[in-house]
Each structure stands twice: as C-alpha cells, then as structure tokens.
Amino acid sequence: MERISKTITAYDNNCVAFNDKFIDYLPYQKMIREFINLLEPGIKVLDLGCGPGNVARQLMLAGKNFTLKGIDLSEEMIKLAQKNAPAGDFSCQDIRDISFNAESFDAVFLSFCIVHLNQTEVLSLLQKVSNYLKGEGKLYLSFMEGKKDGFEKTSFSKEEIYYFYHSAKSVKKILEDNHLSIIEIKEQDYPENDGSITTDVFIFAKKQFTSNGTCT
Known part of the structure; x- marks a missing residue:
C-alpha cells in the first residue's frame, strides 16, 4: 500500500531528525508525564507506534519499574528506541497486525500513531486495544x-508522509463503543511550517468494568 510504504520510508530516512525534534519536545512530555502520574508502579505497558522511544524514555525516567513492550513499523525508529529506552522490549511490526492475549496490559500508549491509519483501521485497532487492556x-x-487527509512534507522530513486528521468527536465515539470511558480530553495548538495551525488532541481513557467483572 503506497501510503504506508512511502510513510515508513520517510520515517526510516528521517528518524534522526524526528528524534531530535520530539525526544524532548516539552508540550508532549508534559502530557505524557501527566498520564504516567495516573499509572501504578510495576505495571505492563504497551507502546504502539513507539517511534524512537520518546514515550518509552519518559516511562523509564519515571522510575516506576514498568514492563514495556514497544512496536513500530520503522526499523530505524526501533533501533533508536532501543538506545533511548534500553530497558524496553521493542520489535518491528505493523500495529494493524498485532495480536496479544486478552487483558495482557495495564496501560496502552497510542501517541500520534493513528494519524497514519484510516477510519476503518482505527476502529479495528481500538477494538483490539480495549481487548488487550485489563x-x-x-x-x-x-x-x-x-x-485534510493526504501526503505532506513536515518539519523533520522533506519526503512526504501520509496523515489522517481524525475528529475528536469520531474518536470519542469509537472509544465509548468499545468500553473505554474518557478520563480527560485536552487540546493544544500546533504551529505548522506554512504558518497554519492544527490541533493536537490528547485523550486519557480507561476500560470500564462493572462490579461483576463484565464490560459496561
């Protein structure tokens, strides 16, 4: 599929520039730390679309002894993740094809990875994520x-990458339909190179169960 192959090639070729921009990008660090504060020590965490390990690095620095599994389709990103968060277990795999046992993880990160998936793929992935969460x-x-969705150049890559711009309303409905209730939603402006402004959306959610152990 062209949009995937071109996107991954761009990430492979520009992984260092991506790492340099986002490994310590303060607006995202702040959101990640706020979420980490909600997590108990020693839990199992899945980081999908882990990139160069920018989330994983924050998880390790938190000192909570998390067990971390990271997955990304870019081999070069995985190499960087292994350097940035050596305590993590990282593998090169398509997140659309993942398969884990039910209730395998206490927390899952999807940090700017669904931006490369269409609506159908997002629905399928979030259904899986809900199943994987305890x-x-x-x-x-x-x-x-x-x-608008489509190929575009970025601040870290002159090679085009395909992006999908999902609406917060549609994502929220998918989450709720899959027993994932919203803890918090935050938005912040992101200035693009061309002077335009896009909106970054951050959602914290949790899997809901009734007292008898069934999904609500």
Missing part, C-alpha cells in the same frame, strides 16, 4: 485534527 486499564491516545 479491567480499569488506561489508554493514552493523541492525534491531530484541522486539515
């Missing part, structure tokens, strides 16, 4: 809205 398990989800 009862009361937590989800960190971030994405952008405000532009």
Whole structure:
C-alpha cells in the first residue's frame, strides 16, 4: 500500500531528525508525564507506534519499574528506541497486525500513531486495544485534527508522509463503543511550517468494568 510504504520510508530516512525534534519536545512530555502520574508502579505497558522511544524514555525516567513492550513499523525508529529506552522490549511490526492475549496490559500508549491509519483501521485497532487492556486499564491516545487527509512534507522530513486528521468527536465515539470511558480530553495548538495551525488532541481513557467483572 503506497501510503504506508512511502510513510515508513520517510520515517526510516528521517528518524534522526524526528528524534531530535520530539525526544524532548516539552508540550508532549508534559502530557505524557501527566498520564504516567495516573499509572501504578510495576505495571505492563504497551507502546504502539513507539517511534524512537520518546514515550518509552519518559516511562523509564519515571522510575516506576514498568514492563514495556514497544512496536513500530520503522526499523530505524526501533533501533533508536532501543538506545533511548534500553530497558524496553521493542520489535518491528505493523500495529494493524498485532495480536496479544486478552487483558495482557495495564496501560496502552497510542501517541500520534493513528494519524497514519484510516477510519476503518482505527476502529479495528481500538477494538483490539480495549481487548488487550485489563479491567480499569488506561489508554493514552493523541492525534491531530484541522486539515485534510493526504501526503505532506513536515518539519523533520522533506519526503512526504501520509496523515489522517481524525475528529475528536469520531474518536470519542469509537472509544465509548468499545468500553473505554474518557478520563480527560485536552487540546493544544500546533504551529505548522506554512504558518497554519492544527490541533493536537490528547485523550486519557480507561476500560470500564462493572462490579461483576463484565464490560459496561
């Protein structure tokens, strides 16, 4: 599929520039730390679309002894993640094809990875994520809205990358339909190179169970 192959090639070729921009990007660090504060020590965490390990690095620095599994389709990003968060377990895999046992993780991160998935793929992935989360398990989800879907150049890559701009309303409905209740939604402006502004959306959610252990 062209949009995937071109996107991954761009990430492979520009992984260092991406790492340099986002590994310590303060607006995202702040959101990640706020979510980490909600997590108990020693839990199992899944980081999907882990990139160069910018989330994983924050998880390790938190000192909570998390067990971390990271997945990304870019081999070069995985190499960087292994350097940035050596305590994590990282593998190169398509997040659309993941398969884990039910209730395998206490928390899942989807940090700006659904921006490369269409609506059908997002629905399928979030259904899986809900299944992989334990009862009361937590989800960190971030994405952008405000532009049209398509290939575009970025601040870290002159090679084009395909982006989907999902609406917060549609993502919220998918979450709720899959027993993931919203803890908090935050938005912040992101200035683009062309002077336009897109909106970064951050959602903290948790899997809901009734007292008898069934999904609400």
